Structure formats: C-alpha cells, structure tokens
Amino acid sequence: MKPVHWLVVAALAGAIWASFAFLSLDLGLLLTADAQALMWKYVASFFPPDLSAEYLARIGHGTLETIAISAIGTALAAVLGVLLALPASGRFGAVARAASRLILNFLRSIPELVWAALMVMAAGLGPFAGTLALAWHTAGVIGRLFAETLENTPPEPALALRLGGSRPALAFLYGTMPNVLPQLIAYSLYRWEINIRMAAILGVVGAGGLGQMLYFSLSLFQQPQAMTVILAMLILVVIVDGASAWLRQHLAN
Amino acid sequence: MNHAFRDPAALPRLSLTVLILALLLPGFSLTEFDLAALFDPRSRETMGKFIGTFFPLATSAEFLQLVLKSTLETLAIATAGMALAMLIGAPFALIVTRSLSISRIGPGAGYALGRAARLPARFALILFRSIPEIVWALLFVRAVGLGPAAGVLAIGVTYGGMLGKVYAEILDSGDARPVTALLEAGGGRLPAFVYGMWPVALPELTSYSVYRWECAVRASVIMGFVGAGGLGQQMELSMRMLNGGEISTILLVFLLLVVLADAISAFLRKLTA
Numbered sequence: 024m025k026p027v028h029w030l031v032v033a034a035l036a037g038a039i040w041a042s043f044a045f046l047s048l049d050l051g052l053l054l055t056a057d058a059q060a061l062m063w064k065y066v067a068s069f070f071p072p073d074l075s076a077e078y079l080a081r082i083g084h085g086t087l088e089t090i091a092i093s094a095i096g097t098a099l100a101a102v103l104g105v106l107l108a109l110p111a112s113g114r115f116g117a118v119a120r121a122a123s124r125l126i127l128n129f130l131r132s133i134p135e136l137v138w139a140a141l142m143v144m145a146a147g148l149g150p151f152a153g154t155l156a157l158a159w160h161t162a163g164v165i166g167r168l169f170a171e172t173l174e175n176t177p178p179e180p181a182l183a184l185r186l187g188g189s190r191p192a193l194a195f196l197y198g199t200m201p202n203v204l205p206q207l208i209a210y211s212l213y214r215w216e217i218n219i220r221m222a223a224i225l226g227v228v229g230a231g232g233l234g235q236m237l238y239f240s241l242s243l244f245q246q247p248q249a250m251t252v253i254l255a256m257l258i259l260v261v262i263v264d265g266a267s268a269w270l271r272q273h274l275a276n
Numbered sequence: 277m278n279h280a281f282r283d284p285a286a287l288p289r290l291s292l293t294v295l296i297l298a299l300l301l302p303g304f305s306l307t308e309f310d311l312a313a314l315f316d317p318r319s320r321e322t323m324g325k326f327i328g329t330f331f332p333l334a335t336s337a338e339f340l341q342l343v344l345k346s347t348l349e350t351l352a353i354a355t356a357g358m359a360l361a362m363l364i365g366a367p368f369a370l371i372v373t374r375s376l377s378i379s380r381i382g383p384g385a386g387y388a389l390g391r392a393a394r395l396p397a398r399f400a401l402i403l404f405r406s407i408p409e410i411v412w413a414l415l416f417v418r419a420v421g422l423g424p425a426a427g428v429l430a431i432g433v434t435y436g437g438m439l440g441k442v443y444a445e446i447l448d449s450g451d452a453r454p455v456t457a458l459l460e461a462g463g464g465r466l467p468a469f470v471y472g473m474w475p476v477a478l479p480e481l482t483s484y485s486v487y488r489w490e491c492a493v494r495a496s497v498i499m500g501f502v503g504a505g506g507l508g509q510q511m512e513l514s515m516r517m518l519n520g521g522e523i524s525t526i527l528l529v530f531l532l533l534v535v536l537a538d539a540i541s542a543f544l545r546k547l548t549a
Contacts, residue, residue, distance in 0.1 A: 031547060039359045042352035046424045046505075050360075053420070065419050091303035098300055132531050136410070136498045140515055145323050146314055150307040197283075224408045227502055231307070241414055257406050 065246075072250035081236070082255045089232035089259070092150050092225070093218040096157030101211045103158065104165030111166060112173035127170070130163030135221050139230040150231025157218050157225070165214060169207055176202045216267050223256050233259070329520030339522060343510065343529055350506035350533065353424050353499075354492035357431025361492075362485065364404075364436030369443030371397045375452045375473065376465045397440075404437025413499040427504030431492050442484055450477045483545045490541040497530055507533070 052058060107127055110119040139156035146152045181198030185191065226234020233256055240248040303309075313319065370376060372394055379387040409430050416426035455472030459465070463472075500508020507530055514522035 027547070031544070038355050042355040042359070045348060045352045046356060046428065048356060048425055048428060050425075050428075062419060088306050091306035094300060095303045095307050095309065132534070133527065134494065134498055136501060137511070137527070137530075140501060140512070144326070144515065144518075145319075146310075151309055151313070154307045154309065220408070224410050227410055227414060237411065237414070241418060253407060253411060256408070256411070257403075260406050 068246040069250040071247065072254055073245075073247040074251065078248060078251060082233075082251060085233045085236045085252070086255055086259060088150050089222045089226075089234075090219060092153045092230075092232050093157060093215060093222040096154045096222070097161055097211060097215040097218050099154070099158035100161030100165055100214070101207070103162035104169055105207070107162065107166040108169035108173060111170035114173075124167075124170070127163045127166045130159050131167060132163070133160065135160045135225060136228060139225045140228045143229045148229040148231075148235075153222060153225040153230030153232060156230060157222060161214050161218060165207075165211060168210055169203070172203045172206050173199070216263055219263050220260055223259060326518055326520055329518070330524045332521060333525045333528065334519065334521035335525065339525070343507070343526060346500075346505075346507045346510040347529055347533060349424055350493065350496050350500070350508075353427040353496040353504070353506050354431065354489060354537075357428045357496065358435060358485070358489045358492050360428060360432030361435035361439050361488070364432060365439030365443055368397050368401055368436070368440035369447060370465075370469065372401065372440065372444040373447040375447050375450070375455055376459075376469055378459055378465065401437045401440045404433050405435075405441065406437075407434070409434040409495050410499055410502060413504040414502045417503045422503040422505075422509075424505030427496050427499045427506060430499055430504060431495060434495075435488055435492060439485065439488065443481060446477050446480050446484065447473060450480070486541045486544045490537045493537040494534060497533070 053062070107123050109115070111123040111127055113120040135156055138159045139153055142152035142155045142159075146155060176199060178199075180202070181194045184194040184198045189197075222232050222234075224234045226232045226236065227238045229235060229238070233252055237249055237252040237256075240246075240252060314323075377390055379390045412430035412433050413426055416429045420426055420429065450473065454476065455468050458468040458472045496504070496506050497508045497511075500506040500510070501512050503509060503512075507526060511523060511526045511530075514526060
C-alpha cells in the first residue's frame, strides 16, 4: 500500500468514528438484555401475518393500485418526456434547447418521494398523487435519454425525405422515429420496472398503493396486517425481478 | 390516396397502440386519475399561494444553521449506516462465496454442511435487501424511536444485504487460482482469503462500496420523511408547515449534497483504481 492509501484509510476510519460520535449513537444499547427482549416482542407481534380472505382482497386491490400507479405514471412520463426531448435535442433552436434541458434536469434531480410529498399537497392523499410524482421524475429521466438518442441518431434518412419534398413532421415520423422508437420503448419498459418497485413504497407519504396500506397499519399498531403488506411487497418485487430477467434473456435471443 | 403510397405497417401499429391504451384504461380509474382536481379553482388558489412562497429562499441564519446540522446528520447517517452495512455484509459474503469453499476442491466431508450454511445465508441476504430501505426505516422508527438511529439501522440492514451479495459475486468472479492454490496446499479459509483473494479483489470491493455510500446519502435524505433524521425530516417539517421558502432552500441543499457526494465518490474511486 502506498502512503496515500494509508491516509485514505485513516480518513475513512476518522469519518466513521466522527459519524457515530456526531449522532451520539450507542448501538451497544440495542444489545442489552432489556432492549433485546423488547425487540423480540416487537418482532413477534408481526406474526402470524393476517391472511384472512377479506384482508387479502384489500391487498389485491392495493397491489393492482400500485401496478396502475406505475403504469400510468410511466406512460404519462413517456409522453411528457418525448414532448420535452424534441426541443432538448436542439430542433427548435439553442434557447429552447437550454430551457428544456433545464426543465428536464430539474424534474430528474428531485427524487420520486419528494415529488410524491409535494403532489400529495397538490392533489390530495391517494394514488393520483403517486401517479403524478412518478410521471414528473420519470419524465425528466426519459426526456434526457431520449434527447440524447435524438441527437445521436443519423440524420440522413429524415434529410432524404425532406429533400424528396416531404413535410417536416412526416420526415420526422418516417425518417427519424423508426431509428429511435425501439430504444424509447425498451427504456420506458425498464423505467416501468423501476417504477413498480417505487410505487410500492411511495405510499408512505400518502400517495396510495401498498405503501399507504403499510403506513396505515403501522400507525394503527396492526402489525399482523403490516406483515401481510410487507410480504405482498416482497412477492411483487420478486415477481417483477424474475419476469424482467426472463424477458431480457428471451428477448435478447 | 393511391394504394401504393399507403404505409403498410399502419394497421398493425394502430391496433397495437389501441390495445395498449385499452390495457391502460382501467388504470386511470384505479389511480383516481382526475386532472380537474388539480385545476379546481379553490385548490388552485391555495396551491398558487403555496408555490408563491417557494421564492425567495429561506435564508435566516437560524434556519441555515438548522439545515447545516441536518446536512451533517444526513452525511453521518450514510457513513455510519455504510459502516454497519459492511460489518453485516462482509461475513455473509465470506460464507456465501464459492471460491473459499474447501469441500468444493476435493471429495469434501463438509459438503453438506457448507450447503446447509450457504442456503440460509443467501436467503437472509435476499430478505435484507428486498425489503426497501424506507420500509426498514418505518419499522426501526417504531422500534427505536424517531431519529437518526433508525436511519443508520435501516441503511445497515438493506445495504448489508446488497453488499453481501455483490461482495460474494466479486469474490466469485475474480481470479480464483491464488486462493485455490492456498486452499489446496492446506491453508485455512481466512488466511487463504487474506493472502490469495483480498489483494486481487480490493479495488473492485472499494469501488462498489464507495458507490453504495453515494446511494446511501440519497437514501438517508429520503428516509428522513418517515422520521429517520437528517435533511428529509427537516423537509417533512417544512412541508407540514407549508413553508415554501424553507422547502426550496432544503431542496437546493439536497441537490448540492448529491453533487458533492458524487464528486467525493468519483475522487475515492479514482484513488483506488
């Protein structure tokens, strides 16, 4: 190891020590017999999960709501992203390009959960707020990527159509779109996958779906119900992961 | 239009679009989609007033001090959480990785034992990382109370699960010859790891850990929303009081923090590469 590496190691150790000291954390307290007994009692209160037919039906509805939030949110984001990507790729001049890039960066850099908290204030509690929150953030992500795709796609096909006398909109649709559409669709589907996972937890700030059910049941000290929601989230995530891996493998060939 | 000029792909494309829209349609009612609610005059007026308060930014010395404290708290939560995550993840990775398995080399008597240890370890890692950190934070807030301790524990558990998996993958994918040679010559697992594997895998392990720290900074801001301390908790308070100026100040600090974490992480990775 070079001396500079020792310095970095020392600095990191110092940072970790300072962090624990700053937060005045004493994780040793968690290991005392009293705290452990309380912890086990808390953990035990989550079992068995509530598997009554009635609650499972509500979980089913919550899951559908979560999937709907993610699907509609992503679809809106794709539309908004494309609309912003057109000026952001420099098709309407440098000013429009800079302005739309600024908007895209702004949309993208605010996390979904912060958007959700803001949208709950604008649209009220419920899944609509979550849908809007996902739409804003994802529009920024998709818009930026799509703008770059548009800039990097070869201009010749559209140019040929224009020189052949076709109108600009048609030249774009038939000259440029066929090149970029597959990537747009693939990336939107990928973001949808991410958004399903995100929609499951957005509810903790009141934006609908499974997260909201979890937040309610925990607030009402209904741990068995909370456990059911957590299990539903786990199953949803595992299914989405598996499906996406399977699709990727089979679509690639 | 002349038949020859018609787009031959129009019909399939149109029907596919209609099909997708039909599939999305029930989603609109499920999500209680209602743009009118946004433009309802009453809510628009309150919203307009609220957005109006976003500028100017809140810059009173007292509030800035509060923000600085929460920012440091966020960084500390991320750092302490990562330390805990490495403490959890590293032993799991050593158990799970196949490269350090002695029974794999010969007709090992410990084959069944190794399998029996590896399976639950792998399952525990999946459980740790598949439950989102904000859910862990919610649970820990109720177990250990509001404040940064819940955030540190949540990051420790979730990222411990991720680190354990990825560390094991890094150890598996690296050059296994040195460590196999040591094991075959009769070395113990831990010495074989320290001398045969650590030097090879270190850059990748550090690089991934630093990247995760960067993610932990972002995550710790978000976890604040459920009461796990740091900037997020401060933002939640400002939102509750509908104080737009404070919200925009905190948002700005958050963006700067993300950029800073990005720069630190890039610097550390360049150093170890």
